[in-house]
Amino acid sequence: MRSAPTILHLDMDAFYAAAEQAAKPSLRGKPVVVGGIGTRGVVATASYEARRFGVHSAMPVAQARRLCPNAAYLMPRFALYRSVSEQVMELLGRLSPLVEPLSLDEAFVDLEAGGVADDSASARRAGELLRADIKAVTGLTGSVGLAGSKMLAKIASEQAKPDGLVLIELGTERELLGPMPVRILPGVGPATGEHLRRAGMTTVAHLAEAGEDELVRLLGRAHGVSLYRMAAGHDERPVVAERDAKSVSVEDTFEVDLHDRVRVRNEVVRLSDRCVQRLRAAGRSGRTVVLKVRRYDFSTLTRSETLRGPTDDPAVVREAAGRLLESVDTTGGVRLLGVGVTGLADYTQEDLFAQAAAGERAQAEAQGAQETAETVPGAGEPVAAAPEPPQERRWLAGQDVRHARYGAGWVQGSGLGRVTVRFEEPTSPPGRVRTFAVDDPDITPSDPLPLVRAPAGDQAESSPASRPKSRSGAGEEISSP
Incomplete structure (x- = not known):
């Protein structure tokens, strides 16, 4: 335990929903629910307007719709959330070299290591200035907790919600914690x-x-x-700047239970490829492949296979996940599938046996095709593939789109061959709504628009990181170890 409340915990308020309200002027001040938008979806975040109706995170969307039928139910847009999170983390990095992100919207900061605080007054000042900077740069609000330990700083930020700051003075820990439920403790x-x-x-x-x-x-x-x-209020865990991910995984919940074994297998292949894409994006490889299957009766099974060495080869992950699937009974129906990789490493030790087997299969297939072409007249000639019927374009609520005439907008809803779009931008007034055919060529998907605010550089002068650093009692600047 340190001698001053210089550990800061930031928790952005209703982050996903607040970002959607900032991006969509027509939704500001109205209930917004972000999560799976199908009948089996789960609420990821609900705005404070929606929470008044009893909607909360991890609640089935079907239940949320019964409690708050007039809310806007939107698909998550992680590209936008990551962009805003990067802006927030940049502001935190100006405070201290020791920033420990917990998620896109939550982090610990060691103010003492950054030299911006060494007592209650300077810590409170840094916290208030941080909240002001986040508001100016992103338009969103965050709650700040300050204490002498990570546990208490997190409890303080929870008490500060929404859009507040709570500082726990040293010596008051037991009095504060005493009446709280035991579940409050890590x-x-x-x-x-x-x-x-x-x-x-x-x-x-x-x-x-x-x-x-x-x-x-x-x-x-x-x-x-x-x-x-x-x-007793004691928590000596340090703020750690680097937190290694322990696993990479993806999963999907299906609107209707899957009964076709071929379809289940194809979904496992698709999830394996998505998992490897995330693995490679993180510059990692993994040694253990994990398959997750939730069946029709909500029973959840997991199977895992450890490879000879770490890999980021999609073929190896697909084959391992396929083998794991063979050991699971899916005859009653499957409502959720997931594929993950654990035992992460920063290097790849390719599975030479798997590669050799794949090469042998490819060579055998090529040889068989050549023999068929030599013995069967016309077998080697290309055959025109039968044209596939065009699939109806699918538009999801909240999805970003652009119209050739009306510009940027977002999907309010779709069905019966029509799609309804509201045309507005983060800095515009609430926009008008128009309806089009789902296959209208003038409508195309687009990337999220940034939440346009004052550039981050303009905040540097007001940021706590740009102010003179606090000094320790010895007269030396506090620095990170």
């Missing part, structure tokens, strides 16, 4: 919480009163000791 999930409840412990104060020995008896030494220290 490492206390539903199972541990229920175990503690049966033992008569429902608040953090109960844990502190029980003592370390009793918690060790109930939970084991490692968990019991850690929980007792946290109940």
